[in-house]
Amino acid sequence: MSIVVNGLAVDPPGDPRVSLLDHLRETLHLTGTKKGCNQGACGACTVLVDGERILSCLALAVQYDGRDITTIEGLAEGDALHPLQAAFIEHDGFQCGYCTPGQICSAIGMAAEAKRGVPSHVSADLGGAVTLTRAEVQERMSGNLCRCGAHNGIIDAILETVA
Amino acid sequence: MTPFRYDRAGDVAEAVRMGNAPGAAYLGGGTNLVDLLRETVARPERLVDVSALSGAISETDDGGLLIGAGVRNTALAAHPVVRERYPVLARAILAGASAQIRNMATVGGNLMQRTRCTYFYDTDGSRCNKREPGSGCDARGGFTRIHAVLGASEACVATHPSDMCVALAALDAVVHVERQGATRTVAFGDFHRLPGERPDLDTVLEPGELITAVELPALSVAARSTYRKVRDRASYAFALISVAAALEMEGEQVADIRVAFGGVAHKPWRATQVEGALRGAALTDEAIGAAAALEFADAQLLRDNAFKPALATRTLIAVLNALKTGETA
Ligand SMILES: Cc1cc2nc3c(=O)[nH]c(=O)nc-3n(C[C@H](O)[C@H](O)[C@H](O)COP(=O)(O)OP(=O)(O)OC[C@H]3O[C@@H](n4cnc5c(N)ncnc54)[C@H](O)[C@@H]3O)c2cc1C
Ligand code: SF4
Ligand code: FES
Ligand code: FES
Numbered sequence: 001m002s003i004v005v006n007g008l009a010v011d012p013p014g015d016p017r018v019s020l021l022d023h024l025r026e027t028l029h030l031t032g033t034k035k036g037c038n039q040g041a042c043g044a045c046t047v048l049v050d051g052e053r054i055l056s057c058l059a060l061a062v063q064y065d066g067r068d069i070t071t072i073e074g075l076a077e078g079d080a081l082h083p084l085q086a087a088f089i090e091h092d093g094f095q096c097g098y099c100t101p102g103q104i105c106s107a108i109g110m111a112a113e114a115k116r117g118v119p120s121h122v123s124a125d126l127g128g129a130v131t132l133t134r135a136e137v138q139e140r141m142s143g144n145l146c147r148c149g150a151h152n153g154i155i156d157a158i159l160e161t162v163a
Numbered sequence: 164m165t166p167f168r169y170d171r172a173g174d175v176a177e178a179v180r181m182g183n184a185p186g187a188a189y190l191g192g193g194t195n196l197v198d199l200l201r202e203t204v205a206r207p208e209r210l211v212d213v214s215a216l217s218g219a220i221s222e223t224d225d226g227g228l229l230i231g232a233g234v235r236n237t238a239l240a241a242h243p244v245v246r247e248r249y250p251v252l253a254r255a256i257l258a259g260a261s262a263q264i265r266n267m268a269t270v271g272g273n274l275m276q277r278t279r280c281t282y283f284y285d286t287d288g289s290r291c292n293k294r295e296p297g298s299g300c301d302a303r304g305g306f307t308r309i310h311a312v313l314g315a316s317e318a319c320v321a322t323h324p325s326d327m328c329v330a331l332a333a334l335d336a337v338v339h340v341e342r343q344g345a346t347r348t349v350a351f352g353d354f355h356r357l358p359g360e361r362p363d364l365d366t367v368l369e370p371g372e373l374i375t376a377v378e379l380p381a382l383s384v385a386a387r388s389t390y391r392k393v394r395d396r397a398s399y400a401f402a403l404i405s406v407a408a409a410l411e412m413e414g415e416q417v418a419d420i421r422v423a424f425g426g427v428a429h430k431p432w433r434a435t436q437v438e439g440a441l442r443g444a445a446l447t448d449e450a451i452g453a454a455a456a457l458e459f460a461d462a463q464l465l466r467d468n469a470f471k472p473a474l475a476t477r478t479l480i481a482v483l484n485a486l487k488t489g490e491t492a
Contacts, residue, residue, distance in 0.1 A: 016169035016210070019197070039198050046263055055263045058197045062169050063190070063212060110262065118241045121257045121398065126246040142398035143261025 001066045005030065006074030012065045020064055021045045021056035024071060032072035032101045036145075043144035046102035046109070047071050053109025055143075072101035075108075084108065087157035095148035103144045103154055110140045111162035132163035164200045171212040175375055179343045181211040183371040189213045191272030192235070194264050199277065202284055204294055214269055217375050220244075226381030232271030232339075232374045236327065237262070239270060249379060251388035251407050255330035258392040261399050271374040274328060274338065274354065277365060278321035278429075279309065279401055292318045293362040307465035309401065312472060313428040315463060319362030322426055323355055324401050329425035330390055331377065332433045333407040339376040340368065348378075355430030362429075384411045384419040387489075391482045392425070393474060402426040404474045410446075410486040417441050420483075424458075424475055434458050437479070446487055451480045 002009040005028060013023050021038075024030045024047070036044035038057045045057040048070040075082035084104050087093070094100045114130040122139045123130065130136065137155050146154060169190075172178035182189055186208030190196055193214075199205035217231030220242050228244055239245060240256040256265065282289035282301040290299035302310055302320050310320045328351075336351040355366050368374070388409035394400040405425035411418040420441050422434040440454035459472035 016167065017164045017200070038201070040194060040264060043261065043263060052266050053263045054267050055194070058192075058194045058264075058267065060169070060190075060193055060197060060210075063171075063193060063214065065171075106263065109266075113237070113262065116241070118237060119246065119253065119257060120262075121254075123257075126250055126253055127243075139398055140262055143263045 003061065003064055003066070004068045006069070006071060012062050016060055016062045018061050019057055020047070020059040020061045020069070023061040024056060024069075030071055030073050034098055034101055036098070036102075041145075042099070042102075043106060044099050044102040046106045046144065048105050048109055051109070051112055053106050070105070072105060075104065082108075084157065084161045087161045088154070091153040091157040091160070092150065093153040093157040094146075094150050099144060099146045099148075099150075103141070103146070106141060106144045107158045107162060110137070110158075114140070114162075132159070134159060137163065165203060165206045167200075167207050168209045169212065170209065172216060175216055175341060175373065178211055178213050178216060179341055179371065179373050181209070182373055183343050184209060187211055187371070189271070189373060191233070191269035191275075192264075192267035193272075194260070194268050195272060195276040203286055204277075204284060213271070213373065217271075223378065228379040230270055230377045230379070232269060232376055234270050236260075236265040236268040236270070236273060239327075240265070247386075249330075249334060249382075249385045249388065251333060251385065251390050251409060252327070252330040252379075254390040255326045255392075255405075255407055258390055258402075258405070259326035270327075270377055273325055274331075274374060274377070275366065275368070276325055279324045280321040281306070283321065293321060293358075296361070296363045302465075304466070306467060308467040309403065309426070310465055310468050311428045312459070312462040312464055312468055313432055314357040315429065316358045316360065316362070318360060319358035319429065320465060321358070321362065321429055323365070323428070323430050325431065326390070326392060326402060326405060326425060328355070328431040329405055329423045330407045331379075332431035333388070333409060333421040333423040334382060334385055335380055335421075337378040337380070338374060339378060340372050341375050342369065342372045346375075351377075351431075352433050358429045365429075382409070382421075384409045384421060387411060387486055388421070389482060389486060391478055393478055404471055404478055406475070406478045406482045408479070408482045408486060410483060412446070412487060415445050417444055417446055422479065424479075427471060427475060441483075446483060448480050448484075451483055452476055455479055 034044040036042035188207035218233040240253045289301040392405040409421040424432040436457040437454040455476040
């Protein structure tokens with residue numbers, strides 16, 4: 001089998017200890033996905049697996065054999081940025097940029113979850129359709145930290161693009 | 164990480180056969196185990212990937228729910244029957260970790276996740292009876308803000324970190340377990356252990372045993388239920404204290420009630436004394452406070468966690484009042 005990364009089939013690592021994050025960065029040289037904490041606490045390593053957001057630092061690459069991975073490098077169409085990428089520039093959704101790839105992949109996954117009606121900790125009604133208010137987006141994006149404190153711009157960019 | 168062999172089990176029979184080998188460990192979503200491997204707290208020789216098994220949720224003949232061990236935390240919280248009949252479970256899951264982690268984490272792995280006691284993770288610098296039996300416990304006399312006040316032992320004062328499990332304790336869940344040639348069920352209240360002399364054992368699971376499912380009984384009181392978590396920041400933090408509760412009123416009196424606390428003990432703490440004191444009673448703040456006082460009568464306080472009984476009591480009062488008036492969010 002193979003792992004499909006941004007549409008290209010690649011071999012899984014021979015050593016099962018290699019994380020998906022290290023496989024992307026060190027073997028495939030896709031360094032857009034960032035390593036912040038390497039222990040699940042920051043969200044910088046967020047990628048999409050079959051459209052769902054996960055943390056690649058807590059994923060053994062071999063576990064994702066046969067799955068379809070999208071990283072930040074897979075979002076733009078040629079020179080045309082993904083609408084969220086453009087919105088992050090528009091709204092100053094970053095300073096150093098280290099958390100940005102994780103933020104953007106996470107937001108794409110979040111939009112799909114909201115569309116499917118997945119509730120959140122702040123949803124007053126567990127049953128209804130999801131409206132992505134500012135409070136909802138803040139809670140749903142809480143797994144992505146930004147040490148530069150660009151959160152307000154990040155939330156603005158997300159609200160404008162996917163809410 | 165120490166070297167290990169990785170195998171993906173094709174079905175439960177294959178999984179328990181592989182898991183029977185000495186040094187084998189099951190792998191769910193990896194959100195706890197990969198961290199423990201990296202810190203060399205866990206050093207299995209073989210990982211048996213069970214994350215693709217038992218991924219279904221089905222209604223049982225007697226009106227309950229059978230949840231496969233491989234069901235992801237997000238899928239469980241989003242399931243329509245859970246949201247409608249067991250809201251406390253959906254709310255507990257949604258209060259835990261982050262969306263990315265909930266997308267990865269399995270039900271089986273959530274039950275088996277290990278304590279967040281920082282000394283347990285600190286392989287280089289700390290003594291820990293849970294990690295190295297007999298080595299000592301550096302939490303005693305150390306930083307104990309997240310540690311236990313009930314049911315701890317001289318050997319270990321750690322807490323169980325799961326939110327989901329606090330709801331399952333309140334809901335009288337049953338754990339389905341399988342190993343080569345045998346299956347059994349364990350009542351949720353008996354699944355996690357108190358530390359006693361063996362803090363290295365978190366649960367009653369025997370080596371090689373695989374969790375295949377968690378069953379919820381039909382429980383009318385659960386329709387009005389919720390979960391409240393108190394933590395050091397508004398999201399993405401483990402609980403200091405949490406309360407899972409379900410309430411059925413008859414006029415001003417409590418007809419039925421379920422309460423469990425998180426953050427207080429080595430296991431999710433089913434508050435049977437609170438339930439016993441309040442069943443049939445009028446639901447006043449004084450009555451709730453007195454019931455909580457019974458539950459925490461034997462609390463053993465450590466340097467940094469003396470706030471827990473009072474915080475748990477206030478949280479319980481708030482939660483039961485909210486359930487009574489129907490403001491459950
Ligand atoms: C940064 C961070 C924050 C978190 N915050 C919270 C929080 O606020 N609240 C909370 O409740 N949790 C929290 N978690 C913990 C998270 O919920 C657990 O890591 C997760 O539920 C574990 O599930 P998993 O499938 O990934 O398990 P794994 O990591 O794959 O496995 C965990 C353990 O379970 C065993 N295991 C797995 N499946 C089975 C099975 N079927 N039968 C027997 N044994 C099995 C494994 O051998 C291993 O010992 C947090 C985690 C992180 C990293
Ligand atoms: S409290 Fe338990 S887990 Fe923490 S250091 Fe002591 S023995 Fe280890
Ligand atoms: S690097 Fe994965 S969560 Fe921080
Ligand atoms: S932009 Fe620097 S960490 Fe977010």
